[in-house]
Amino acid sequence: MNWSVFEGLLSGVNKYSTAFGRIWLSLVFIFRLLVYVVAAERVWSDDHKDFDCNTRQPGCTNVCFDHFFPVSHIRLWALQLILVTCPSLLVIMHVAYREAKAQQHRAARGESYRSRFPHPGKKRGGLWWTYLFSLVVKAGVDVVFLYIFYRFYRNYSLPRLVKCQLPPCPNIVDCFISRPTEKTIFTVFMVVTTCICVVLSLVEAAYLIGKRCRERCRAGTGESRQHSHDCAEPAMGGQVFHGVGYKAPTASIPTASIPTASVPTDSIPTASVPTDSIPTASVPTAPIPTASIPTTSIPTTLPEQEKTPL
Amino acid sequence: MNWAGLYAVLSGVNRHSTAIGRIWLSVIFIFRIMVLVVAAESVWGDEKSAFTCNTQQPGCNSVCYDHFFPISHIRLWALQLILVTTPALLVAMHVAYQQHQEKKLLVMTGHGDAKHLEEVKKHKMRIAGSLWWTYVCSVVFRLLFEAVFMYLFYMIYPGYQMVRLVKCEAYPCPNTVDCFVSRPTEKTIFTVFMLVTSSVCIVLNMAELVYLVVRACARRGHHNSNPSSAKGSFYGHKLSSEYKQNEINQLLTEQDGSLKDMLRRNPSLQEKGDRCSAC
Numbered sequence: 001m002n003w004s005v006f007e008g009l010l011s012g013v014n015k016y017s018t019a020f021g022r023i024w025l026s027l028v029f030i031f032r033l034l035v036y037v038v039a040a041e042r043v044w045s046d047d048h049k050d051f052d053c054n055t056r057q058p059g060c061t062n063v064c065f066d067h068f069f070p071v072s073h074i075r076l077w078a079l080q081l082i083l084v085t086c087p088s089l090l091v092i093m094h095v096a097y098r099e100a101k102a103q104q105h106r107a108a109r110g111e112s113y114r115s116r117f118p119h120p121g122k123k124r125g126g127l128w129w130t131y132l133f134s135l136v137v138k139a140g141v142d143v144v145f146l147y148i149f150y151r152f153y154r155n156y157s158l159p160r161l162v163k164c165q166l167p168p169c170p171n172i173v174d175c176f177i178s179r180p181t182e183k184t185i186f187t188v189f190m191v192v193t194t195c196i197c198v199v200l201s202l203v204e205a206a207y208l209i210g211k212r213c214r215e216r217c218r219a220g221t222g223e224s225r226q227h228s229h230d231c232a233e234p235a236m237g238g239q240v241f242h243g244v245g246y247k248a249p250t251a252s253i254p255t256a257s258i259p260t261a262s263v264p265t266d267s268i269p270t271a272s273v274p275t276d277s278i279p280t281a282s283v284p285t286a287p288i289p290t291a292s293i294p295t296t297s298i299p300t301t302l303p304e305q306e307k308t309p310l
Numbered sequence: 311m312n313w314a315g316l317y318a319v320l321s322g323v324n325r326h327s328t329a330i331g332r333i334w335l336s337v338i339f340i341f342r343i344m345v346l347v348v349a350a351e352s353v354w355g356d357e358k359s360a361f362t363c364n365t366q367q368p369g370c371n372s373v374c375y376d377h378f379f380p381i382s383h384i385r386l387w388a389l390q391l392i393l394v395t396t397p398a399l400l401v402a403m404h405v406a407y408q409q410h411q412e413k414k415l416l417v418m419t420g421h422g423d424a425k426h427l428e429e430v431k432k433h434k435m436r437i438a439g440s441l442w443w444t445y446v447c448s449v450v451f452r453l454l455f456e457a458v459f460m461y462l463f464y465m466i467y468p469g470y471q472m473v474r475l476v477k478c479e480a481y482p483c484p485n486t487v488d489c490f491v492s493r494p495t496e497k498t499i500f501t502v503f504m505l506v507t508s509s510v511c512i513v514l515n516m517a518e519l520v521y522l523v524v525r526a527c528a529r530r531g532h533h534n535s536n537p538s539s540a541k542g543s544f545y546g547h548k549l550s551s552e553y554k555q556n557e558i559n560q561l562l563t564e565q566d567g568s569l570k571d572m573l574r575r576n577p578s579l580q581e582k583g584d585r586c587s588a589c
Binding site for chain 1: 311312313315316319358359367368369371372373375376379380381382384385388389392396399403481482
């Protein structure tokens with residue numbers, strides 16, 4: 001299981017999304033997942049190995065690294081990308097459920113059976129609510145992760161130097177983070193794309209609600225009753241609707257634009273999230289005297305360096 | 311998602327591009343992305359581990375590396391390639407939207423069989439009207455991103471050159487220490503190569519822009535002088551022999567207004583000359 005299999009699962013959702021949903025999916029695949037796989041992972045590949053503390057005391061480096069990086073950015077982003085794309089799977093499952101039910105009824109009652117939902121992929125009835133719920137969950141997950149990042153890494157930035165006083169470190173030792181500027185740049189990039197995705201999800205939710213209200217108003221005033229064939233109200237009991245009626249134009253990206261075939265994984269590096277590397281939330285209390293734990297990392301004020309190339 | 315996935319996404323756009331656009335896409339994938347993945351990444355693979363400073367002071371290496379290489383060439387090129395190729399998706403979305411509208415029209419006018427719908431998918435879209443503007447915008451954005459990244463490279467790494475030795479005095483280095491960059495000559499060669507291909511891509515984009523503008527103006531001039539030689543769109547040929555304009559308009563008054571706008575713009579159904587919205 002890796003990103004390409006996951007991507008194959010999700011590309012099917014394109015068919016049932018609005019234009020905003022397709023833009024959102026493209027944004028996630030290209031500006032978040034692709035950037036994560038081809039660039040960000042390399043930057044964090046040596047984060048523990050090159051975390052250097054100015055001491056020879058064994059264990060000091062490990063303890064300080066664990067204190068300042070409870071969960072690495074890379075693992076948080078992997079979790080975030082998985083959780084934020086999962087609600088789309090709900091939509092796919094709901095459509096598959098509708099299609100299965102229609103097939104069952106057709107088998108039981110013969111070909112003349114007119115389905116309640118002649119087009120299972122149209123967002124009517126329960127599927128509308130599922131889709132709206134998935135949008136809200138996506139936006140919610142992104143906001144939660146933005147908050148988690150903010151709590152762990154103030155201002156979404158990483159300093160070059162942190163001072164650490166945890167046992168077994170003998171005194172306040174300087175510890176140096178590897179590639180802090182590059183990591184800050186990528187963190188800010190991912191934060192910005194996450195914010196854009198949140199805005200898109202909220203706009204899409206507003207669009208769906210607005211469209212539904214408009215249809216209800218039209219149906220209510222009787223202005224275009226001939227267009228509202230496909231209002232499938234669950235409260236109407238076993239009433240059967242047929243015909244397609246009004247279809248709102250939506251932009252459609254050809255499904256071939258989001259690749260469905262799995263890519264050969266041996267030549268191209270892919271990421272898999274090792275589930276055992278995600279640290280638990282337990283914080284050691286007894287062995288560490290609270291008075292000596294610095295709660296903020298002190299950004300260094302480095303003297304001006306001269307660049308004197310040869 | 312990786313570079314192969316991006317290639318799959320973008321190769322669909324190829325069909326609706328101009329000839330220069332296709333050359334540009336080939337240059338991007340072969341001379342930039344492929345070179346980045348198979349060669350450049352291995353050159354920069356040990357950039358941090360082999361960056362050595364003449365000191366045993368812990369942390370001096372890290373700090374000096376971070377000072378002289380705020381962001382690695384490889385990451386900058388990856389971001390540049392992603393940003394430069396994504397405007398093509400605007401064109402893909404617009405084409406998909408137009409194809410959707412054409413299919414709707416075919417279904418409405420009774421030509422909604424599988425063969426006609428497949429033809430809509432397969433035929434090449436003419437770059438005219440609003441698609442022309444979308445295409446031009448995408449080329450302008452590509453140019454802009456290329457220029458911005460070339461400027462960024464110049465700011466971060468002046469002279470586009472990688473030096474062998476840098477002198478560093480950042481805390482905690484005890485004094486001015488010598489730090490040695492790994493494979494500076496190889497890195498300089500690849501930097502110059504990527505710079506040259508980037509310039510070639512800029513030239514191709516500018517040529518494409520000029521070509522689009524000249525073609526649009528030529529088309530307008532031709533149709534102004536000869537209004538009866540309007541070429542219809544795909545569905546115009548199919549429909550104009552069977553339906554009068556007022557019948558189509560009648561169908562359209564019952565449907566979405568956007569379709570009406572589209573047909574009003576379509577030259578064959580209006581029996582007017584092809585209108586170039588560009589000039």
